Amino acid sequence: DSLYVTVDENALPNELFVPNAFTPNGDQLNDLFPYKERINQPAYFINIYNRWGEKVFDSREGEQNWDGFYKGTKVPTETFIYFVSYRGCDGNRRTRKGTVNVLY
Numbered sequence: 001d002s003l004y005v006t007v008d009e010n011a012l013p014n015e016l017f018v019p020n021a022f023t024p025n026g027d028q029l030n031d032l033f034p035y036k037e038r039i040n041q042p043a044y045f046i047n048i049y050n051r052w053g054e055k056v057f058d059s060r061e062g063e064q065n066w067d068g069f070y071k072g073t074k075v076p077t078e079t080f081i082y083f084v085s086y087r088g089c090d091g092n093r094r095t096r097k098g099t100v101n102v103l104y
Contacts, residue, residue, distance in 0.1 A: 006091055008083065008087070008091055010041055011041065011087050011088055011089040011090075011091065012039070012044065012086045012087065012088060012089065012090065013041070013042060013084075013089055014088035014089055014092075014094065015021060015088075016084065016088075016094070016096060018021075018082065018084060018096055018098065018100075019033070019034060020028075020099065020100055020101060020102040022034075022068070022097055022100065022101075022102065022103070022104065023101055023102075023103045023104060024067055024068030024069075024074070024104075025104050026077045030040055031067065031068075031090075032065035032066065032067055033048075033064055033065060033066045033097075033100055034046065034065065034066075034072060034082070034084070034100075035066070035084075036093055037066070038064050038065065039064055039086075041086065041087065043083070043085070043086055043087035043093070044059070044064070044084075044085070044086045044087075044093065045058075045059045045085055045086075046058075046059045046064070046066070046082060046084045046085075047059075047062050047082065047083045047085075048066055048080050048081070048082050048083075048100070049080060049081045049082075050070075050078075050080055051078065051079065051080075051081075056070040056075065056080065057070070057081050068102055069085070069091075075102055076102070077098050077101075077102055077103060077104055078101070078102060079100070079101050079102075080099065080101075080102065081097070081099055082096075082097065082099070082100050083095065083096075083097045083101075084096040084097070
């Protein structure tokens, strides 16, 4: 018997680390959420909501990383809710949800 393992090199890791805070203050350190680099994978998307359930960011509408702005204005220092969906390297769809704090 033989066992062949196929790994999708374009897929994200099975467990995706998402930070719980970021500082969009323009100092080039942790200015974007969730990652500094663009994720070039069609199966990846993220939605971010404020505490009233209003969507403040959706990666399917263009940019993949949130810069802390909503309708052209910096959001206040508070906690937001995120929902991330992606395909892991094993080919299965995965989701993560949690909160992120915007700090200045």
